[in-house]
Amino acid sequence: MRKESLVFLEKLLAAPSPSGYEQPAQRLFRDYVAPYCQVSSDVLGNVYGFIAGQGKDCPKVMLVGHSDEIGLQVKYIDDKGFLYFAAIGGVDAHLTPGKVVHIHTTDGPLPGVVGKRPIHLMDTKDRETVVKLEAQYIDIGAKDKKEAQKLVRVGDCITFESGFTHLQGDRVASRGFDDKAGSFVVAEVLRLVAAEKKKLPVDLYGVSSVQEEIGLRGGTTSCYTINPDIGICVEVDFATDQPDVERKHNGEVALGKGPILTRGANINHALFELLYATAQKDKIAVQLTANPRATGTDANVMQISRGGVATALVKLPLRYMHTPVEVVSLGDLEQAAKLIVATLKMITDRGTFVPQ
Missing domain, CATH: 3.40.630.10 (Zn peptidases)
Incomplete structure (x- = not known):
């Protein structure tokens, strides 16, 4: 090319x-x-x-x-500063836990991670269940809601972190x-x-x-x-x-x-x-x-x-x-x-x- x-x-x-x-x-x-x-x-x-x-x-x-x-959008910030989100387009709930994301704020992109309960703390039944998107959350490292609200507004859009990766031949991933x-x-x-x-x-x-x-x-x-x-x-x-x-x-x-x-x-x-x-x-x-x-x-x-x-x-x-x-x-x-x-x-x- x-x-x-x-x-x-x-x-x-x-x-x-x-x-x-x-x-x-x-x-x-x-x-x-x-x-x-x-x-x-x-x-x-x-x-x-x-x-x-x-x-x-x-x-x-x-x-x-x-x-x-496709992407995500901030819907709610809880008292501990965790962000709850909704899907923009067809987002697969199987894929989101454990992902690094970027919240696109008025001051630029802010990194976060989609948190997940450790497998050690899950019942066998829960390990086989996909957590619904509305029950998932993003951790930006804020200590509480007040700090999170200084950085993020409800309605901010979110994208998954993903670089442009060259695979074999002319095949690329992103x-x-x-x-x-x-x-x-x-x-x-x-x-x-x-x-x-x-x-x-x-x-x-x-x-x-x-x-x-x-x-x-x-x-x-x-x-x-x-x-x-x-x-x-x-x-x-x-x-x-x-x-x-x-x-x-x-x-x-x-x-x-x-x-x-x-x-x-x-x-x-x-x-x-x-x-x-x-x-x-x-x-x-x-x-x-x-x-x-x-x-x-x-x-x-x-x-x-x-x-x-x-x-x-x-x-x-x-x-x-x-x-x-x-x-x-x-x-x-x-x-x-x-x-x-x-x-x-x-x-x-x-x-x-x-x-x-």
């Missing part, structure tokens, strides 16, 4: 961005794409990059990946690849398109959306604002090349074998075929998955925005989703950006995507 792109990806992943608290990551996205496109933001926090196409009345294409990640990997691909597409000598036949809007993890909110409002003819969502999907994932349900998906093209009711058939044919022509490896219903991604709300949008979903294989150690192949991210840019060059007539 290009050195500057990798540095941007690492910074993007490190920036705290639980749903509703995305702006540290969004500022990085804005700064990165600003040299390549017109940049704007909206009241919800979505960031838009725009590159005009060649000619008038070009088809409008919206490319979207969401910047928000928290937040769901879906900063998608936001990164959107940024890379804007960069690659700007570098082209010839303008695209489409008006391109690259969006880093917000609040996807709590209800596809940014995808809904940004699509309504742009009113695109064509939409491509870039998301992550469950890799099934780990030992404990059922392929019969989730399909056959592996890291390092290229981006995933989804098929199903959420996907415009003609747009899927264009992506697939482009991949074949340019010798870009792709994988296929099937989803007969709504996909639970920004692609779902794009498709049914206003009078309807021709929508496709390009996914990135991901292991260990919604953990602090999500794993991807950097090559899959690069190939996704390459495929999308190549496909954009092939779009000339918005009527192509109206079913006949």
Whole structure:
């Protein structure tokens, strides 16, 4: 991967961005794409990059990946200074005990740990029980409630400590690849398109959306604002090349074998075929998955925005989703950006995507 792109990806992943608290990551996205496109933001926090196409009345294409990640939020501070919290998005209660976290306060990040009763003091039955999130707590080392309240406010967001770790080959681990990997691909597409000598036949809007993890909110409002003819969502999907994932349900998906093209009711058939044919022509490896219903991604709300949008979903294989150690192949991210840019060059007539 290009050195500057990798540095941007690492910074993007490190920036705290639980749903509703995305702006540290969004500022990085804005700064990165600003040299390549017109940049704007909206009241919800979505960031838009725009590159005009060649000619008038070009088809409008919206490319979207969401910047928000799962996290926690301070709900209550007890008399001894321990913080009780709630989940932002789908947090697995199995994983939180014993984790180092950062509470993002007005004065900057504050470290803490999710405490847990020692195994020596637990009954056999308790050892086999998952402690509910509302019964877990964070220890910041405060001596009492008064001291804790000087440092933390109810409503402060919390992220898990997680560094960017290089594994074997081009595989890397971090928290937040769901879906900063998608936001990164959107940024890379804007960069690659700007570098082209010839303008695209489409008006391109690259969006880093917000609040996807709590209800596809940014995808809904940004699509309504742009009113695109064509939409491509870039998301992550469950890799099934780990030992404990059922392929019969989730399909056959592996890291390092290229981006995933989804098929199903959420996907415009003609747009899927264009992506697939482009991949074949340019010798870009792709994988296929099937989803007969709504996909639970920004692609779902794009498709049914206003009078309807021709929508496709390009996914990135991901292991260990919604953990602090999500794993991807950097090559899959690069190939996704390459495929999308190549496909954009092939779009000339918005009527192509109206079913006949």
